[in-house]
């Protein structure tokens with residue numbers, strides 16, 4: 058045996074001893090984790106870490122080792138135990154049962170894609186077996202989880218070289234899934250080939266558009282290369298592995314390439330040498346993060362468009378010492394000139410400061426929603442300054458003040474929560490706090506021509522919103538039921554380009570997306586006031602919502618339903634009184650004018666009145682509307698029809714055009 062071999066045997070033995078020691082150290086830190094968990098102590102103890110590192114730095118010299126080398130090495134070891142303790146605490150906090158069932162995780166691409174590598178990193182500490190569900194689009198990944206075909210999804214959100222992945226941000230606008238975790242994956246792109254070859258001999262390079270963007274500077278040196286874009290890096294590797302053409306290559310990670318027996322002829326080719334991709338894990342249910350570990354919260358919000366609107370919202374965070382770690386903006390879908398802001402903060406959503414900030418933000422934003430609160434992937438390392446490495450005395454670092462549990466806040470719709478009246482601006486029209494709005498249109502859409510007549514009439518006399526139901530649920534199922542979703546195009550075409558807004562009722566959850574794409578304002582009818590799944594979904598949209606009072610609902614029940622909408626994120630809720638059931642059968646319902654006076658004392662939300670169902674003669678509509686105007690409603694909703702006697706629905710509850718014109722003059726006197 059050569060001397061070298063003998064030395065190597067000794068090194069191997071020592072390394073094994075080191076491994077055993079590391080495992081024993083890990084066991085001890087797990088016990089420390091249990092101790093801290095039982096006593097609700099913060100996991101991280103930076104002062105202990107600094108003392109430990111400073112003492113190791115000092116001892117390093119005794120063994121003629123570099124203090125920097127020793128502290129860097131031990132920093133890695135300590136970080137590993139901190140991460141393990143974080144998982145320990147969080148698993149206990151979530152009370153995750155020990156399960157043998159496999160975890161089904163959806164991601165982009167196939168074996169070897171960056172997302173696949175991220176999945177394996179993220180779930181490496183889970184004991185459950187993984188079922189990897191490779192998908193070809195981000196949309197299908199989200200769909201898999203929404204449809205319960207997967208438990209989690211991992212999605213790339215941003216890269217340090219190429220920036221945000223807009224498609225994923227846009228999908229977050231629409232999904233009901235919550236962010237439950239994050240991962241920062243170092244991404245090392247390389248050129249992968251079947252048999253080692255010089256890059257000048259390669260003619261075509263396959264890859265996902267993201268890696269191409271991230272390696273643009275390196276690739277610019279080889280203008281002869283033809284780029285072929287494919288769905289994922291794994292697809293590119295697969296193509297190269299299966300082809301007999303030795304002049305093709307894939308752009309991807311070395312680890313991924315190994316799964317396809319590919320060789321990396323050039324690594325580390327990204328524009329930024331520290332190239333990271335931030336992934337998020339999403340699931341159907343949000344998680345609660347233990348206050349013992351650092352958390353992040355992601356919010357999405359839209360502000361008004363007045364000067365300083367965004368600065369005002371950021372000030373709410375800054376004044377509470379909430380650290381914003383990322384701000385991203387994307388055009389709002391359906392409202393391309395309005396922006397949605399995605400904000401990450403290094404704060405637990407349950408902390409007192411965050412709860413106060415959220416309450417404040419609901420008062421000044423048009424839409425605000427928490428996309429998720431999750432354990433932070435970033436660890437702040439104990440910092441040893443050069444004098445500390447030289448073994449100076451160490452000052453203890455102050456712990457963060459402990460987080461106080463969530464406060465019971467006043468209802469979101471109440472004047473206690475928000476003393477000033479809410480105004481809602483859509484396009485160039487505003488309702489609330491002295492801005493009056495008239496909604497006019499046929500009770501139920503009949504045909505395009507009659508709708509256009511109504512639009513012309515309503516617009517000429519100062520109405521701002523055109524409404525009409527696509528689906529009518531009358532008391533008799535054999536009565537006219539409306540044109541269905543075809544009416545959405547009629548509404549859009551009739552109001553488009555005329556400075557008028559449109560509104561229709563959402564009565565079926567499955568129609569919501571399509572309706573949101575066509576109309577400016579959503580209406581939730583009396584029959585659906587307590588349809589909570591519908592409220593939940595509508596409250597997640599960015600469209601203003603008119604919430605009608607249920608025909609037997611008390612004010613408290615109605616306001617609770619409004620609170621539920623507000624709690625989903627949508628701060629643009631308008632209450633609409635349209636009458637309640639009475640013992641009398643001459644009218645469909647009795648208009649509760651007292652409710653308007655009472656609501657004024659209780660809520661900041663704009664209030665509408667629709668008097669039409671409270672009459673048996675259309676001539677009574679005008680006095681009721683004027684009475685409500687005196688009581689301080691913010692708007693009136695009216696049924697109009699070119700020829701009410703021929704209306705398929707509500708003939709006696711609709712104004713003809715003359716009656717409408719007269720009423721409008723009175724309302725605006």
Ligand SMILES: O=C(O)C(=O)C[C@]1(C(=O)O)C=C[C@@H](O)C=C1
Nearest residue numbers: 086089101102103105106135138
């Ligand atoms: O001593 C502790 O409190 C530990 O949890 C152990 C340990 C370590 O690995 O040495 C880990 C985390 C703390 O921040 C400090 C030190």
